Amino acid sequence: MFSKGNIEAMASAQQLIGLVKSHAEGDKDRFFDLAMQLSASEEQKGHTRLAEQLRQWAEAGQKPAVSRVPAITPIAAPRGDMAEFLAASYPAERLTDVILPSRLEDELAHIVVETRMREKLEERGLKPRRRVLLSGPPGTGKTLSALALAGELQYPLFSVVLHGLITKYMGETAQKLKMVFDAIKTTRGVYLFDEIDALAAARGNENDVGEARRVLNSFLQFLDEDTGPSIVVATTNLPGILDRAVLRRFDLVLPYEMPDAPSIRQAIERRLIGFAIARMSWKKVTDFAEGLSTADVVAAAEDAARRAVLADTDKITTQDLIAAIERRRALQGLGTDGIGKKPSTHSSSQSGQAASVSGQGRGRVKKSK
Ligand SMILES: Nc1ncnc2c1ncn2[C@@H]1O[C@H](COP(=O)(O)OP(=O)(O)O)[C@@H](O)[C@H]1O
Ligand SMILES: [Mg+2]
Numbered sequence: 377m378f379s380k381g382n383i384e385a386m387a388s389a390q391q392l393i394g395l396v397k398s399h400a401e402g403d404k405d406r407f408f409d410l411a412m413q414l415s416a417s418e419e420q421k422g423h424t425r426l427a428e429q430l431r432q433w434a435e436a437g438q439k440p441a442v443s444r445v446p447a448i449t450p451i452a453a454p455r456g457d458m459a460e461f462l463a464a465s466y467p468a469e470r471l472t473d474v475i476l477p478s479r480l481e482d483e484l485a486h487i488v489v490e491t492r493m494r495e496k497l498e499e500r501g502l503k504p505r506r507r508v509l510l511s512g513p514p515g516t517g518k519t520l521s522a523l524a525l526a527g528e529l530q531y532p533l534f535s536v537v538l539h540g541l542i543t544k545y546m547g548e549t550a551q552k553l554k555m556v557f558d559a560i561k562t563t564r565g566v567y568l569f570d571e572i573d574a575l576a577a578a579r580g581n582e583n584d585v586g587e588a589r590r591v592l593n594s595f596l597q598f599l600d601e602d603t604g605p606s607i608v609v610a611t612t613n614l615p616g617i618l619d620r621a622v623l624r625r626f627d628l629v630l631p632y633e634m635p636d637a638p639s640i641r642q643a644i645e646r647r648l649i650g651f652a653i654a655r656m657s658w659k660k661v662t663d664f665a666e667g668l669s670t671a672d673v674v675a676a677a678e679d680a681a682r683r684a685v686l687a688d689t690d691k692i693t694t695q696d697l698i699a700a701i702e703r704r705r706a707l708q709g710l711g712t713d714g715i716g717k718k719p720s721t722h723s724s725s726q727s728g729q730a731a732s733v734s735g736q737g738r739g740r741v742k743k744s745k
Contacts, residue, residue, distance in 0.1 A: 388417060408434050461540035461552055462559065465533050467523035474517050474524050475639050475646075475670060480630050484521060487628065488528050491607065505627035506603045511615040512632025515671030518611040519570055525607065526566035534559065535568045538575060542591055553594055561604040569595065573614040599625045635670045637662035643670050647677040648692060651684060657694040665701050672708070676700040 391414045398406040411434035419427035471484055490497065490504035497504055508525075510518040526533035536556055543549050560567050575592035599608065612618060615631070623629055635643060640662045645653070665673050680692050680700035 388414065391417070457552070458555060458559070461537045462556060463535045463537060464565075465535070467527040467533050469520060469523040469527040471521075471524045471528050474521050475635065475642050476517065476521075477633065477636075477639075480632070483628060483630055484525065487525065487607070491529055494605075506607050507599055507626045507628070508607065508609045509618075509623070509626040509629045510609065510611045510632060511618065511629065512613070513634060513669060514613050515669030516632040516634060517670055518632055519568070522566060522568045522570070522609040522611065525609065529566065529607075531607070532563075532565040533568060534563075534565045535570060538569065538572070538591075542575075542588060549591055550594055553591065553598060557598040557601065560606045560608060561602065564605040566607045566609060569608065569610040571613060572610045573612045573618075596622060596625050634667065635673065637666065639670065640665045640668075640673050643673045644677045644697065647674050648681060650690070651681060652691040655694075656692075656697070660694055661697050661701070664698050668701065668704065668708075672704050673701075676704040679703060 391410055395407065395410045395414065398404075398410055411430055415427045415430035415434065418430060471481065471488070474481070474484075476484070487505055487508065491506075494504050510521055512518060523533060525531075541549060541552050541556075543552075556567070559565075572592065572595070575588045575595065610626070637659075641658050644661065665676070668676070676697070677700070680696045683696065683700075684690065684692050
């Protein structure tokens, strides 16, 4: 016969199965109920700590994900070959995390709305825009924006590792690219082709360059096909190398710029929440920071914050910030922007749209002095 212990064990076994099943079926409400039941019965058994943890996790699952790792996604972790050139993640970033001119902010927000309201558009023969190119100098938030799009839509982000894609053999590369685009069609997500200029202007020997160009061309051809329910985001630091033929394949091309004074201030204020900066002389700081990317500005703010913490103070003065920005510039002089990406000189000396746009930005800041 069944002992009391046995019956209890069976009850929780049933609860566990129900829990997993409701999760598999995506039934959030039932999942929550079952998790709370499980918590209650553990409480009864005197397992207070376990009960509390179960309850906390159940409640966390009710909230819009902060750092959610859903177990049920068709290729949560791309397998085998795919793992070499496709990396999945579930970004927690939101569009409000990205500091942008309102024009760009509005466009990105509208992409989210269009995607969410896809059916309404399709009823009238329209489609949401799904091919987005973000172009502009390094450190202006292009990659961050792609993460935020995924986070906002609660889609997985699939980052295409371009270097993993290019091989010596054209046939093989094309095959891999086709696998990516098959996934784009079948597995809903935001697919990020980050810094596609690597494809158009790859360094290295002649063969690599030729190969990279061919990959770019097949990428563009695939882009003409249906992307299914997915969004494809490509970014480039070198807008000058993209010609009209490339640009017209995208539904939306957004020019990113170096931050203006209000954006610089916003970026610093956000990074320094919790520090005493009420008496900051913002004009001095933003004048001093003009021409730096948002990434540099954030890094300088962090630098100042670290020093304040180690000096056991919450206070960060104008002078502290200016010194941090100064150090940041000095590092730039060494030829890197400190986040292991392109030499910073690209941002100011490159030809093309972004450079001229950021130049105008600087002019504007100057005039307002
Ligand atoms: N527009 C922005 N708004 C907020 N933070 C930014 C912005 N641009 C850059 N950052 C900061 O710098 C980091 C690097 O930016 P990133 O998106 O990688 O730049 P990009 O892809 O344009 O080179 C971000 O993670 C963020 O901390
Ligand atoms: Mg980037």
